[in-house]
Amino acid sequence: MRKIHVIGIGAGDPDQLTLQAVRAMRSTDVFFILDKGEVKADLTGLRRDMLDTHVPHGTYRVVEARDPERDRRAGGAAYSPAVGDWRSARADIYERLIAGELGEDQTGAFLVWGDPSLYDSTLAILEEVLERGAVAFAYDVVPGISSVSALVARHRTGLNRVARPVQITTGRRLAEGFPRDVDDVVVMLDAHQTFRRYADEDVEIYWGAYIGTPDEILVSGPIAEAAPRIERLRAEARERKGWIMDTYLLRRHPRD
Numbered sequence: 001m002r003k004i005h006v007i008g009i010g011a012g013d014p015d016q017l018t019l020q021a022v023r024a025m026r027s028t029d030v031f032f033i034l035d036k037g038e039v040k041a042d043l044t045g046l047r048r049d050m051l052d053t054h055v056p057h058g059t060y061r062v063v064e065a066r067d068p069e070r071d072r073r074a075g076g077a078a079y080s081p082a083v084g085d086w087r088s089a090r091a092d093i094y095e096r097l098i099a100g101e102l103g104e105d106q107t108g109a110f111l112v113w114g115d116p117s118l119y120d121s122t123l124a125i126l127e128e129v130l131e132r133g134a135v136a137f138a139y140d141v142v143p144g145i146s147s148v149s150a151l152v153a154r155h156r157t158g159l160n161r162v163a164r165p166v167q168i169t170t171g172r173r174l175a176e177g178f179p180r181d182v183d184d185v186v187v188m189l190d191a192h193q194t195f196r197r198y199a200d201e202d203v204e205i206y207w208g209a210y211i212g213t214p215d216e217i218l219v220s221g222p223i224a225e226a227a228p229r230i231e232r233l234r235a236e237a238r239e240r241k242g243w244i245m246d247t248y249l250l251r252r253h254p255r256d
Contacts, residue, residue: 001136001137002098002105002108002138003106003107003108003137003138003139004098004107004108004109004110004126004137004138004139005024005025005027005028005107005108005109005110005139005140005142006109006110006116006122006123006140006142007024007025007109007110007116007142007144008021008112008113008114008115008116008142008143008144008145008146009047009050009111009112009144010113010144010150011113011145011146011147011149011150011211011213012046012113012210012211012213012216013150013212013213014046014049014050014053016144016145016212018142018144018145020142020143021142022054024140024142025050025051025054025055026054026055026059027107028055028060028107028108028109029059029060029102029103029106029107029108030061030062030063030101030102030106030107030108030109031051031061031062031063031108031109031110032063032065032097032101032108032109033062033064034064034065034067034090035064036067042241043113044064046213047111048062050111061101063097063101065097067090068086068089068090069086070082071085079172087124087125087128088128090125091125091128091129094126095129095132095134095135098129098137099134099135112144113144113147114148115143115144115145115149116142116143116144117141118168118188123141126139147211147212147247148168148188150208150211150212151186151206151208151211151247151249152206152249154208155206155208155218155249157249159249160184161183161184164183165182165184166185166186167182167184167185167186168185168188169185169187169188170187170189171187171188171189171190171192171193171194172189172190174190174194174195174197175194175197178198178250178252183251183252183254184249185249185250185252186247186249187247187248187249187250188247190246190248193227193231193234195223195230195248195250196223196227196231198250199223199224199227200224201223201252203222203223203250203252203253204220204222204223204250204251204253205219205220205221205222205223205226205227205230205248205249205251206220206248206249207219207220207247207248208246208247208248209233209234209237209244209245209246210237210244210246211245211247215237215241223250234246
């Protein structure tokens with residue numbers, strides 16, 4: 001039976017690859033990479049650099065396909081259906097690649113940024129492909145260093161404080177209000193810099209973009225002071241590169 005590795009490759013630093021990830025990569029015959037277009041070509045380039053560094057040449061193939069576009073204008077009640085449509089379009093591509101490019105006794109792999117368990121769709125898409133029943137395969141998951149772990153490491157802080165919970169959420173959910181009974185909140189997928197809503201509160205931010213890459217940017221401090229700098233740096237970086245991936249931790253100081 002065909003086998004698939006879902007390999008977490010860290011937040012961008014090639015040194016964040018684990019020994020388990022390298023072993024899985026070296027046992028792979030075909031790597032599947034979804035190309036996000038010319039603007040994000042450096043993401044594909046980073047994956048290829050990792051392969052060049054850690055996997056002997058001539059032992060594998062790379063098969064690329066164009067990543068389907070997602071309707072990013074959909075909001076409110078239309079958001080989840082739009083994501084579902086995008087995942088199904090990706091499942092079509094995965095199914096075609098696995099059936100057409102991977103032999104019955106071969107191993108394929110998807111190289112996933114960060115950790116496959118955290119705000120990544122690969123596992124759900126593979127399950128959808130299996131449920132369709134057109135192609136059979138077994139798969140395993142290799143954990144990776146997430147952007148969240150890399151963020152707090154670069155800022156030399158922890159995710160939580162003593163006896164206190166931490167929550168990981170999205171910019172869309174943060175816009176609905178600061179999570180109840182939680183003072184340490186990690187925010188991902190925030191295209192609208194929602195942290196600005198809390199500039200009048202006693203909240204610190206630990207922000208990072210392109211974490212683990214040569215383009216890494218880090219800012220920390222009270223939101224009221226840090227927000228203008230983050231906005232400027234974020235706009236400049238997005239203009240320069242055409243895309244941005246950022247993550248941040250909000251730390252609210254409890255009221256007496």
